[in-house]
Amino acid sequence: MHEGDILSVKSDKGLPVESELKEISAGFLLKNEDIIAKGMEAYYAKLDELAQSIKNQEERIMLNAMEQAAERVQNVVDTKGNFSFSTILDALEKITISFDSNGNPSVQDIILSPSAAAKMRAMLPELEKKEYKRRYNEIIERKRKEWLDRENSRRLVD
Amino acid sequence: MIERIVEDWLTSTNERGYQIPFCQCLIQEGFTILHISKHTQSEQGKDIIAIDPDGMVCAYQLKTGDINLAKWRSMQEEIRELVELPVAHPAVDKSQPVQHFLVTNGMIDDPVRRAIDDMNMQWERLGLHNFKVDLILGTQLLRKFADAAGSFFPQKPTPLKDFLELYLADGKSLPDKDKLASFLKQLLGIGTPSTESGRELQRRISGAAVIAQYLISPFEKEQNHLAIIECWVAYLAAVLALAEKQALEWETCARTYEIIMQRIVEQLEDLEAEFLSRENYLEGPPMGDGGIVYKARLTMVLGWICALRLFEMKSNERGTPDERIIQLIKSNHKDWLWYWGQSATPYHLIISLFCESMNETELSWNIMLKVLADLCLQDESDKSLPDFASRVPDPYLQVEKCIGAAMKLSGFEREDFLDLSYHLAPVVYFSVRRNKRTSLDELWKKISKMTLCEYSPRHKWHYLLWQSDEGKDNTWFFDAPQSWKKLTELANHKDSTLPVVIYDRPEFLYFFLLVYPHRLTSESVRLLDECAPKQVM
Numbered sequence: 001m002h003e004g005d006i007l008s009v010k011s012d013k014g015l016p017v018e019s020e021l022k023e024i025s026a027g028f029l030l031k032n033e034d035i036i037a038k039g040m041e042a043y044y045a046k047l048d049e050l051a052q053s054i055k056n057q058e059e060r061i062m063l064n065a066m067e068q069a070a071e072r073v074q075n076v077v078d079t080k081g082n083f084s085f086s087t088i089l090d091a092l093e094k095i096t097i098s099f100d101s102n103g104n105p106s107v108q109d110i111i112l113s114p115s116a117a118a119k120m121r122a123m124l125p126e127l128e129k130k131e132y133k134r135r136y137n138e139i140i141e142r143k144r145k146e147w148l149d150r151e152n153s154r155r156l157v158d
Numbered sequence: 159m160i161e162r163i164v165e166d167w168l169t170s171t172n173e174r175g176y177q178i179p180f181c182q183c184l185i186q187e188g189f190t191i192l193h194i195s196k197h198t199q200s201e202q203g204k205d206i207i208a209i210d211p212d213g214m215v216c217a218y219q220l221k222t223g224d225i226n227l228a229k230w231r232s233m234q235e236e237i238r239e240l241v242e243l244p245v246a247h248p249a250v251d252k253s254q255p256v257q258h259f260l261v262t263n264g265m266i267d268d269p270v271r272r273a274i275d276d277m278n279m280q281w282e283r284l285g286l287h288n289f290k291v292d293l294i295l296g297t298q299l300l301r302k303f304a305d306a307a308g309s310f311f312p313q314k315p316t317p318l319k320d321f322l323e324l325y326l327a328d329g330k331s332l333p334d335k336d337k338l339a340s341f342l343k344q345l346l347g348i349g350t351p352s353t354e355s356g357r358e359l360q361r362r363i364s365g366a367a368v369i370a371q372y373l374i375s376p377f378e379k380e381q382n383h384l385a386i387i388e389c390w391v392a393y394l395a396a397v398l399a400l401a402e403k404q405a406l407e408w409e410t411c412a413r414t415y416e417i418i419m420q421r422i423v424e425q426l427e428d429l430e431a432e433f434l435s436r437e438n439y440l441e442g443p444p445m446g447d448g449g450i451v452y453k454a455r456l457t458m459v460l461g462w463i464c465a466l467r468l469f470e471m472k473s474n475e476r477g478t479p480d481e482r483i484i485q486l487i488k489s490n491h492k493d494w495l496w497y498w499g500q501s502a503t504p505y506h507l508i509i510s511l512f513c514e515s516m517n518e519t520e521l522s523w524n525i526m527l528k529v530l531a532d533l534c535l536q537d538e539s540d541k542s543l544p545d546f547a548s549r550v551p552d553p554y555l556q557v558e559k560c561i562g563a564a565m566k567l568s569g570f571e572r573e574d575f576l577d578l579s580y581h582l583a584p585v586v587y588f589s590v591r592r593n594k595r596t597s598l599d600e601l602w603k604k605i606s607k608m609t610l611c612e613y614s615p616r617h618k619w620h621y622l623l624w625q626s627d628e629g630k631d632n633t634w635f636f637d638a639p640q641s642w643k644k645l646t647e648l649a650n651h652k653d654s655t656l657p658v659v660i661y662d663r664p665e666f667l668y669f670f671l672l673v674y675p676h677r678l679t680s681e682s683v684r685l686l687d688e689c690a691p692k693q694v695m
Contacts, residue, residue, distance in 0.1 A: 002554045002676070003613050004629035012635045154606040154638040156599050156645070 017069065022061055026053035063111070083116055085123065085132050089139060097143040105140055159318075160311045163325070164303045167372045168263050168296060173220035175378055176263055176299065177205070179371045180220065181417050182364035183302045184208050189216070191413050192247050197424050203239030207247055215245055215256045218294075224264035230273055241281070241289050261294040303368055310345060310365035317344050321373070329376035330442065332385050332558065335392060335673065338373065339624030342396040345369060348623075352404060360410045363397055367414055383429040384458060390422050391673040392624075394666070399622035402657040422669060426466035433459055434482055450564055453496035454557050458672075460487065460494065461505030464512035465668040471515060471691035472665045484516045491525060497532045498560040499551030503581045504671040504678050507588070507686075515691050527597055530589060533582045534604035549575040553676040578609035578633060580676065584683040586636070587649035591687055595642060606638040612679050618657040621677060622670075648680075652688075655681050664689040 001007055001021075010016040028046040035042050070076050077090045088110065098106045112120060126132065168176065174197075181191050188211035195205045206218040219240045221233065237260060244252040260274075274291060281289035312318045320341045327333065343349055345366045354362065370393045377385035397411050397418075433439075439455055440447050460483075467479045487509060497506060506529045513522035535550055551560055552575055562570030586605060589598055598605070611633045613626070620626035637644070660666065664685050671678050 001631050002552070003626045004615070004631050005627065006630040008630050008632045010632070010634035012638070016634075018630070150638065151603070154603040155640075156595060156602055156642050157639045158642055 013073075015073070017072075019065070024054055024057045024061070026050050026057070083119060085126060089132065089135050092136075092139050092143075097140070097147065099144060099147050103144070105143065160308050161300065161304050163372060164300055164307070167375050168300055168303065171263065171375060171378070172222040173205070173261075173263075175371065175375060176303075177220060178417060178421060179303050179306065179368040180218075180261065180299070181206060181208075182367045182414065183306045185413055186306050186361050186364045187211070191417065192249055194417060194420060196420070197427075202243040202246065203236045203241070204245065207245055207250070209249075210257075215250050215254050216259065217245055217256055218259045218261050221260065221262040222264070223262065224266070225262055225270050226267045227269045227273070230267075230270040237277070237291055241291055255288040258289075258291045259294050260291050261299070263296045263299055265296055266293060307365050307368040307372075310362055311369060312341075312345070317341065320344075321369075324373045325376070327373075327376050329378075329380035329382055329385070331382075332556075333373075333377070333389050333392070335388065335556075336624055338389060338392050339396065341373075342366065342370065342393055343399070343623060346396050346400045348396060348400050348403060348619075356407055356410045359400065359404065359406060360414075363400070363411050363414050366396075367393065367418065383425055383432070384462065387422055387425050387429075387462065387669070388673045390418050390425075391669045394418055394422075395622045395670055395674065398657065398659045398666070399619045402619035402622065402659045403617070408662075423466065423469070426462060429459065430463045430466060430480075430483075433463060434480070450496055450498070451561055453494060454498060454561060456490075456494040457496050457498075457502060457505050458557070461508050461672055464509045465672060467512050468508065468515060468691060469665050469668050472668075472689065479512075479516065484513065484518060487513060488518065488521060491521070495525065495528075497529055498557055498564075499555055500533070500553035500579070500581045501551070501556055501560075501675040503529060503533075503553065503585070504675050507585075507678070507683065508668060508672065511686065511690065515693055517693050523592065523594065526585065526588060527594075529581075530585050530597070530601065533579050533585060534601055534608065549577060550579065551575060552578075553580050553678065576609070578611045580611050580613075581678060582608050583610045583612065583636075584678060584680045586645075587680050588683055588687070590642075590645050590649035591684075602636075602638075602640065606636050606640065609633050609635065613676070614655060618655070621655075621657055621660070624674065650684070652684065653681050655679070656685065661685070 005021055006018055007021075008016055008018045028050055030042055030046065038045070075094050077087060077094065079087045092108070095108070097108070100106065177194065181194060184191060184206075189208040191206065191208045193201075193204070193207040195201050203219055204217040205220045208216050208218070210216055217240060219236060225233075240260070241258045245254075245256055246252075266274075271293075274293070278290045281287075312321050320337055324334070324338060324341060346362060347354070352359070370389065374386055374389045377389065394415060397415060400406070401408070401411050439452065439459070441455065463483055464487075467483065471479065491509075495506065495509070496502065506525055510522045510525040513519075513525065533550060559570060582605065586598065611631060613629055613631050615621055615623075615626040615629035617628065620629060654661075660682075667682055667686055671682065
């Protein structure tokens with residue numbers, strides 16, 4: 001944002017969402033003796049910590065915004081504590097997927113907590129199960145059709 | 159401090175340079191300015207005609223530097239004209255007595271003083287009691303200018319530092335508009351609550367014009383037309399912001415506005431004359447010029463000349479514009495024009511509008527169609543995208559930075575931009591108003607994928623600031639499918655988002671948008687269309 005204090009985003013579904021600027025800040029303390037002993041190194045040593053803190057705050061703001069946006073349009077899949085590939089496929093059903101000029105679906109990122117990520121890694125061999133593959137392919141084909149419909153609708157009408 | 163600065167400036171400027179401050183001093187002293195000669199080519203020996211607070215008509219002839227006997231002899235005829243020829247102005251009765259002044263920013267030699275005394279006595283002996291010339295010399299001007307600017311001159315360290323940096327700027331480059339606009343905003347007291355009366359604000363506006371003239375002097379020394387014009391447009395934008403914010407009676411700033419507008423027009427006429435007289439447009443050392451630097455210069459110069467033509471057609475000052483300009487655009491627009499990013503949109507728009515006003519509708523549309531197509535570039539793999547930016551640069555990125563990045567100069571980085579466009583919606587609406595449905599249809603796949611963006615300041619007067627900190631950055635998409643009927647309604651919808659001072663004088667937009675490209679919005683382009691001069695038949 002170059003100017004102003006409010007960002008208003010109206011999605012292609014026509015729902016405007018306004019958000020105000022949020023402050024992200026981080027600081028650190030250095031002891032005089034550390035500065036005397038290490039010089040600039042004392043500052044450099046703190047930089048990673050500072051950057052990580054800012055990154056974490058940014059991440060938290062973005063995840064919160066995504067969560068709020070999903071809840072606002074009731075586009076949420078509740079795992080009820082039973083996380084599985086089926087849950088991920090349920091989520092895929094609910095999102096918009098685009099395709100590149102070769103017909104490949106655009107890459108979707110999955111953000112997980114460290115514990116959920118570990119659990120998912122352990123479940124990876126399950127992905128080979130036919131039922132998952134079949135359902136995944138069905139979803140992608142359906143999404144491809146939706147995408148083609150969307151692309152075909154990009155025109156002027158009376 | 160102020161005296162030193164005024165002295166430094168006054169001793170190095172010419173009559174054109176101190177004409178505006180002199181007029182502003184007269185305004186501050188309660189004079190009404192009736193006439194200022196164009197290009198300081200005095201008419202009947204008179205550069206400025208004014209009426210003093212007591213109703214006395216005063217005529218001034220402005221000169222530069224010390225006047226010795228030789229110089230006096232060469233100008234004696236003009237002085238006779240100043241005194242002996244009556245003031246020809248509809249607001250002045252020819253039988254009314256007139257006070258005549260010879261003004262110079264230098265000194266006058268004793269023999270010249272005696273010659274003037276003799277001349278005055280000779281008129282007196284002939285019974286011509288109203289024929290007399292008085293002197294206003296450099297020392298008096300210094301006092302006047304220092305007093306006019308003095309109370310408004312920055313006293314605190316930060317604005318003083320800004321002033322000095324602007325005053326000592328490189329006269330060959332373009333002004334730092336961000337810094338200039340922020341300095342002018344502070345000088346005019348725009349950002350702070352004001353309890354000043356209309357008269358006090360008028361004094362402030364005049365004082366600020368005097369200080370602005372000092373800031374322009376580095377560019378005047380280099381005859382840098384574009385920089386001089388940009389500075390005065392920034393000054394007028396600040397004055398209009400103040401007028402809008404304080405809901406000022408237009409009379410408070412009307413004369414200053416007209417004087418500065420006349421100065422801008424004169425400078426543009428000089429630019430046009432130079433442009434038409436040259437075979438090529440290289441500037442300074444040839445190494446480093448040419449290519450995109452050359453194209454950027456020509457895009458800007460043509461944009462400004464077309465803005466002048468549109469302004470004059472709108473103001474009815476000149477019936478038929480010079481045909482040579484349209485011929486040059488017709489022959490060279492493909493080689494000369496460069497769309498470096500969205501800060502180039504206003505130049506292309508103004509050139510296109512001028513072509514349209516000259517009945518060159520196909521040429522006009524081709525110029526904007528290229529802009530429309532460029533605004534739709536969004537894929538990084540698209541070879542048409544500039545290699546110095548990830549997307550079409552937004553309007554906040556000035557031409558100098560685009561050139562620096564494109565030439566990979568040190569200190570200029572490749573810029574990253576989001577997939578959003580500030581100018582796509584205004585250009586789409588421009589096209590819709592011209593019923594260009596076929597072209598839009600072809601591009602709609604791309605257009606509908608672009609995130610559109612427009613800034614709406616919370617206070618209308620913020621539109622005239624370089625940087626507004628209270629307002630909303632709106633982003634949205636066009637529909638898919640998009641109803642043409644709805645698009646047509648949107649394109650013609652007057653949303654009254656601009657300041658009243660702009661609706662009252664939309665021709666200011668011809669100049670303002672070139673200096674403030676981030677203020678090109680759907681409504682400002684619609685207004686330009688609404689007030690377009692009638693096409694030349």
